[in-house]
Structures are given as C-alpha cells and as structure tokens.
Amino acid sequence: MPLRIAVCVKYVPDATGGRHFADDSTVDREDVDGLLSELDEYAVEQALQIADESDDAEITVLTVGPEDAKEALRKALSMGADRAVHVEDDDLHGTDALGTSLVLAKALEHIGYDLVVCGMASTDGAMGVLPALLAERLDVPQATLLSEVSVADGQVTGRRDSDAASERLQASLPAVVSVTDQSGEARYPSFKGIMAAKKKPVESLDLSDLGIDSDEVGLKGAWTAVEAVAERQARTAGTIVNDEGDGGKQLAEFLAAQKYI
Amino acid sequence: MTDILVYVDHVDGAVRKPTLELLTLARRLGEPVAVYLGAGAQAAARILGDNGAVKVLAHDAPEYTDYLVAPKVDALQAACAAVSPAAVLLPSSAEAKEIAARLALRVGAGLVTDAVDVEAGPEGPVTTQSAFAAAFTTRSRVTRDIAVITVKPNSAPVEAAPAAGTIEELAVVFSDQATGTRITSRTRRESTGRPELTEAETVVAGGRGVNGAENFRIIEALADSLGAAVGASRAAVDSGWYPHAHQIGQTGKSVSPQLYVAAGISGAIQHRAGMQTSKTIVAINKDAEAPIFDLADYGVVGDLFEVVPRLTEEIRARKA
Numbered sequence: 001m002p003l004r005i006a007v008c009v010k011y012v013p014d015a016t017g018g019r020h021f022a023d024d025s026t027v028d029r030e031d032v033d034g035l036l037s038e039l040d041e042y043a044v045e046q047a048l049q050i051a052d053e054s055d056d057a058e059i060t061v062l063t064v065g066p067e068d069a070k071e072a073l074r075k076a077l078s079m080g081a082d083r084a085v086h087v088e089d090d091d092l093h094g095t096d097a098l099g100t101s102l103v104l105a106k107a108l109e110h111i112g113y114d115l116v117v118c119g120m121a122s123t124d125g126a127m128g129v130l131p132a133l134l135a136e137r138l139d140v141p142q143a144t145l146l147s148e149v150s151v152a153d154g155q156v157t158g159r160r161d162s163d164a165a166s167e168r169l170q171a172s173l174p175a176v177v178s179v180t181d182q183s184g185e186a187r188y189p190s191f192k193g194i195m196a197a198k199k200k201p202v203e204s205l206d207l208s209d210l211g212i213d214s215d216e217v218g219l220k221g222a223w224t225a226v227e228a229v230a231e232r233q234a235r236t237a238g239t240i241v242n243d244e245g246d247g248g249k250q251l252a253e254f255l256a257a258q259k260y261i
Numbered sequence: 262m263t264d265i266l267v268y269v270d271h272v273d274g275a276v277r278k279p280t281l282e283l284l285t286l287a288r289r290l291g292e293p294v295a296v297y298l299g300a301g302a303q304a305a306a307r308i309l310g311d312n313g314a315v316k317v318l319a320h321d322a323p324e325y326t327d328y329l330v331a332p333k334v335d336a337l338q339a340a341c342a343a344v345s346p347a348a349v350l351l352p353s354s355a356e357a358k359e360i361a362a363r364l365a366l367r368v369g370a371g372l373v374t375d376a377v378d379v380e381a382g383p384e385g386p387v388t389t390q391s392a393f394a395a396a397f398t399t400r401s402r403v404t405r406d407i408a409v410i411t412v413k414p415n416s417a418p419v420e421a422a423p424a425a426g427t428i429e430e431l432a433v434v435f436s437d438q439a440t441g442t443r444i445t446s447r448t449r450r451e452s453t454g455r456p457e458l459t460e461a462e463t464v465v466a467g468g469r470g471v472n473g474a475e476n477f478r479i480i481e482a483l484a485d486s487l488g489a490a491v492g493a494s495r496a497a498v499d500s501g502w503y504p505h506a507h508q509i510g511q512t513g514k515s516v517s518p519q520l521y522v523a524a525g526i527s528g529a530i531q532h533r534a535g536m537q538t539s540k541t542i543v544a545i546n547k548d549a550e551a552p553i554f555d556l557a558d559y560g561v562v563g564d565l566f567e568v569v570p571r572l573t574e575e576i577r578a579r580k581a
C-alpha cells in the first residue's frame with residue numbers, strides 16, 4: 001500500500017493587502033485577495049520530498065475554507081500533490097481553532113492517512129496550535145515544529161529547535177508533523193505542474209458528509225467569542241533626522257530624554 | 262475564591278520571567294495555583310510563593326524530559342481535576358501553546374493564544390490580543406466555564422505578593438499518548454550572557470544592512486552598552502550572519518520590549534509582526550523611504566556603520 005500523506009493547507013488573506021475584520025468580528029475573507037498560506041508551502045514541499053524518498057506514496061492536500069480556498073489547493077496541486085479535498089460549508093463561518101481541528105480530524109479520517117503534514121502556523125490566525133489539536137483528536141503522536149524531517153521504516157524523525165535546546169524527535173506512524181520555514185525552500189510550480197493540476201481530482205465535502213453537526217462549528221459552536229475589534233492607533237509620526245555626522249549623538253540624546261540611558 | 266492555574270515554565274528549575282508575569286495576571290482573576298513539572302520544585306516554590314502562588318502542585322517524572330508535550334498535558338489535566346480552576350494561564354512559548362491547545366480540548370475549555378492582557382470580566386476572563394501583525398487589537402471572552410489562555414512575555418509587571426507557596430504532590434497518571442513522541446537527543450543552547458530575547462527590556466536588532474556575520478559585532482556592542490538582547494531579521498538569519506534563535510518576526514520570536522532598535526532593517530510586514538508592540542521603536546536606515554520609519558518614534562536616516570558605533574560610544578560615555 002502506498003504511504004498516504006495528507007497535507008493541511010490554509011487559504012488566508014494576503015498579508016500585503018489590507019487585511020481586516022468583518023462586522024461580525026470574523027476575518028473578512030470576501031473583500032480581500034487570498035492565497036495559500038506561505039508557511040504551508042513548506043509543508044507541501046516536505047511532503048513532496050518524503051514522497052520522493054519513498055517507493056510509493058500519495059499526497060492529498062486538504063483545506064477547510066470558503067469557495068475561494070480552492071485556489072490554495074490548486075497551488076499545492078501544481079507544486080506536485082496528487083489530489084485535493086476541500087471542506088466547504090456555509091455553517092463553518094466563524095469557526096474557532098477547536099472547531100477547525102474537529103473538521104480537519106474528521107476529514108483526515110475520511111481520506112485515510114499515514115502521515116499528516118502541517119505548516120508551523122497559519123499567516124492569519126497564527127495560533128500554531130492546529131497540528132497539536134489534530135494529534136490529540138486523532139490519538140496519534142505529534143512531531144511538530146520540525147526544521148528537518150524524514151520518514152523511514154514506519155517512523156518519522158526530525159529536529160525541533162526551541163529557545164533552550166535543539167532536540168531530535170522520533171515517533172511511529174501514523175503521526176502528525178508540522179514543519180517550519182527552516183525546513184527548506186518550497187519549489188515553484190512548473191508550467192507542466194500547473195497544466196497537470198487542472199486535471200487532478202478535487203473532492204468537495206460538507207459537514208454532513210463528515211457527520212458533523214452544524215452546532216459544533218461556526219460562530220455558534222465557538223468556545224471563544226470576539227467582543228471587540230479595534231484598528232490599532234497609527235503611531236504618531238516620530239522624529240526623523242538625517243545623519244550629518246551627529247545622528248548617533250542626537251539619537252543618544254533622544255534615548256537619554258526617554259530615560260533609556 | 263476561584264483557583265487559577267499557572268503553568269510554570271522553567272529551565273532546569275530556574276523559573277522564567279514570563280511565569281512570574283502570569284502570577285500577576287492570575288491574581289486579577291482569583292487565587293494562583295502553580296503547576297510545576299520536573300525536578301527542582303523546592304527551590305522554585307519559594308520564588309513562586311513570593312510572587313503570589315498560594316499552592317504549588319508539583320510532579321516529577323522522566324516522561325517530562327524524554328517525550329514531547331503529551332505528558333505535560335496529562336499533568337495539567339490532572340491539576341484541573343484536582344482544583345477545578347476558572348482559567349489556566351500558560352506562557353506563549355511554542356511548546357506551551359501546544360500544551361494549552363490539547364488541554365483545552367480535554368477539559369472542554371475555550372482557547373485563547375498570545376494574549377497581551379487579561380482582566381476579570383462579569384462572565385469570566387477578558388483577553389486582549391493583537392492581530393494581523395499588530396494592526397488590530399481584539400478583545401475576547403471564552404464562552405465555556407473554563408478558559409485556557411497563553412500570554413505573551415512582557416504583558417504584565419512582575420509584582421511581589423507573598424503567599425504560602427506550599428508544595429503539594431500532584432498525582433499524574435500518564436495516558437497512552439504520553440510516550441508517543443520520543444526525544445532522542447537534546448543539545449542545549451549556550452547562554453550568550455545577554456538577556457533572553459523575548460523577556461528583554463531592550464532589544465537591538467540587525468538586518469540585511471549589517472552586511473556580514475562579523476559586522477554583527479557592531480550590533481552586539483550597542484546591545485551591550487544598553488544591556489539589551491540581540492535580534493536579527495530573517496534576511497540576516499538566512500544569510501547565516503546570526504543564529505536563527507535570534508530571528509524576530511512572524512516565524513521567529515515575538516518581542517515586546519520597552520525599547521526596540523532596528524539597524525539596517527526595512528520593516529517588512531513579517532518582521533513587524535514580531536516587534537510592532539514594542540513601546541519605543543528606533544530605526545537606523547540609510548533609505549529614508551524604508552517602511553520601518555513609519556513605525557519609528559525616532560529615526561536616523563544614515564549609514565549604520567557610522568551611526569551605530571557613534572551611538573554606542575555616546576552611551577558608554579554617558580554611563581561612565
């Protein structure tokens with residue numbers, strides 16, 4: 001049987017565009033351009049490399065998101081993934097992290113997997129918790145925040161760097177891993193890849209396909225409620241000086257006036 | 262009074278500052294009960310008590326060092342069963358966020374990560390978070406009886422508040438998941454002798470403009486004159502000029518110091534995500550159009566190789 005690799009990818013608002021919230025305090029995903037979360041490109045890349053190293057592997061990319069999220073799947077398919085699964089349902093609007101993990105976990109069980117690969121964090125919510133939540137829900141080991149990863153003989157191994165130490169991890173498959181942006185540059189889709197992606201299958205699922213009650217997700221099912229959203233006050237324009245030889249000295253005077261020295 | 266659990270982050274028994282900040286926040290919500298996992302609880306209990314912990318639930322087992330995350334989730338779950346807290350506070354480190362998430366699922370708690378403030382509200386804790394590279398501030402509440410909240414460093418002052426800090430042994434039964442991910446080796450990071458980046462009051466950071474590993478000495482010298490931690494942009498880190506552990510930004514550390522000095526850093530959105538909440542921002546950049554100047558309280562348009570050494574000299578002279 002092939003090694004079944006599932007990659008979770010998120011469709012997010014473009015960080016260089018005007019990201020903002022909608023009236024109901026959820027992220028506005030309608031009026032902004034979206035893209036495949038850049039950090040998930042690293043996940044797709046590592047999945048492709050693991051697949052290359054194995055005799056037989058199949059990569060499914062999975063996303064939970066609105067209609068447009070198909071674009072994220074297309075990008076991943078054009079990088080080289082084999083097929084895609086899109087979970088899409090109006091009742092998903094406003095789902096929190098715990099709810100998202102429920103949907104992803106059910107979808108992963110539906111797809112079947114030996115290895116789940118995630119990015120280290122989305123570039124919008126940026127919580128960095130989804131992979132751990134998936135491991136908890138699926139009852140499999142988590143080997144997360146890896147800057148180096150490999151799979152052999154039913155084991156996943158990798159390196160995890162933290163503040164205090166650099167650690168080597170080992171877990172048996174099935175497992176959930178997440179990879180950091182230190183794991184290796186993601187490849188660009190080739191023209192051939194882009195053409196091939198058009199023919200690859202994209203399966204759409206809704207909540208009923210996954211046996212999830214709509215009360216468990218969406219704003220209704222969320223266990224956190226955003227009560228207020230405010231745009232951060234623009235910083236008042238600071239003092240900008242040109243260095244005419246005494247820029248360092250002037251800066252020191254500013255720091256002294258602010259009691260930093 | 263309601264109990265508030267505080268997860269103790271420590272390195273071999275040395276309690277890290279963000280944990281003491283959590284104790285300050287916990288006192289706003291109820292009575293802080295600290296959870297200490299690993300060896301060294303006796304020594305840690307003193308400092309935890311001095312900062313308001315009425316009780317320290319302690320447990321030591323090899324699982325905490327030999328396996329990733331899951332054993333600590335088991336322990337916190339046991340602590341929740343022991344005291345029925347209204348909230349569990351953890352620091353916003355990568356590991357603690359993962360522990361928080363899994364714990365929230367197990368105990369049926371709402372989850373908030375990266376809070377920058379926590380206050381008591383009529384319906385439970387109200388948290389403040391910043392979103393989209395700190396362009397927005399949100400206030401959230403958990404709709405469940407229990408909240409699991411991770412808090413960024415430098416979000417609250419450390420305040421002495423003597424309390425008993427009595428150690429109680431926590432009974433922990435490890436789940437099957439506990440031994441799922443083995444840590445097969447660990448290489449400790451050597452201390453630089455400088456303050457910890459995320460906890461530092463002052464951070465001096467260098468970017469692509471520093472133009473070489475050896476030139477980072479200029480940045481280090483400025484940092485040392487200010488008693489600051491050293492940070493770097495991803496461009497500098499990717500060029501191999503400074504270790505990744507010092508990267509500031511979306512995929513690096515998030516810092517919130519009193520003073521942030523950026524030298525030779527343009528101020529890309531991903532960099533801003535990690536430093537925009539700094540109190541005072543100072544920029545040195547030879548390009549007057551660099552976006553970092555939009556954030557700066559004080560900016561010098563100039564060559565960092567001129568400005569930074571002069572500034573360091575000036576600071577040393579003033580301090581002497």
Ligand SMILES: Cc1cc2nc3c(=O)[nH]c(=O)nc-3n(C[C@H](O)[C@H](O)[C@H](O)COP(=O)(O)OP(=O)(O)OC[C@H]3O[C@@H](n4cnc5c(N)ncnc54)[C@H](O)[C@@H]3O)c2cc1C
Pocket residue numbers: 008009010011027037039040043062063064065095096097098100104117118119120121122123124125126127128129130131224372373374391392393401
């Ligand atoms: C500004 C902001 C603040 C938020 N605050 C909270 C909060 O405090 N509590 C809370 O419960 N929820 C919160 N949410 C909602 C939460 O971010 C989403 O529910 C999200 O789907 C899960 O978290 P994340 O995007 O942060 O994922 P992360 O945990 O950062 O993502 C890690 C990885 O998980 C995978 N992944 C994540 N989402 C998906 C997806 N939809 N489809 C496929 N793969 C995915 C990707 O591989 C990704 O790289 C917040 C959202 C935003 C935008």
Ligand SMILES: Cc1cc2nc3c(=O)[nH]c(=O)nc-3n(C[C@H](O)[C@H](O)[C@H](O)COP(=O)(O)OP(=O)(O)OC[C@H]3O[C@@H](n4cnc5c(N)ncnc54)[C@H](O)[C@@H]3O)c2cc1C
Pocket residue numbers: 038039181467468469470471493494495496497508509510511512513514524525526527528529530531532535545546547548551563564565566
């Ligand atoms: C998914 C993703 C995640 C990322 N995460 C991060 C992150 O965590 N942290 C991060 O920093 N970046 C991150 N980036 C990269 C980010 O987009 C920028 O590329 C990066 O921050 C640029 O670093 P820089 O400012 O040092 O370099 P540049 O943008 O090249 O700027 C260098 C600056 O130095 C100035 N300069 C040059 N010489 C001198 C001199 N002699 N004196 C004074 N000034 C001089 C120039 O005018 C210029 O403004 C991420 C990108 C992506 C896509």
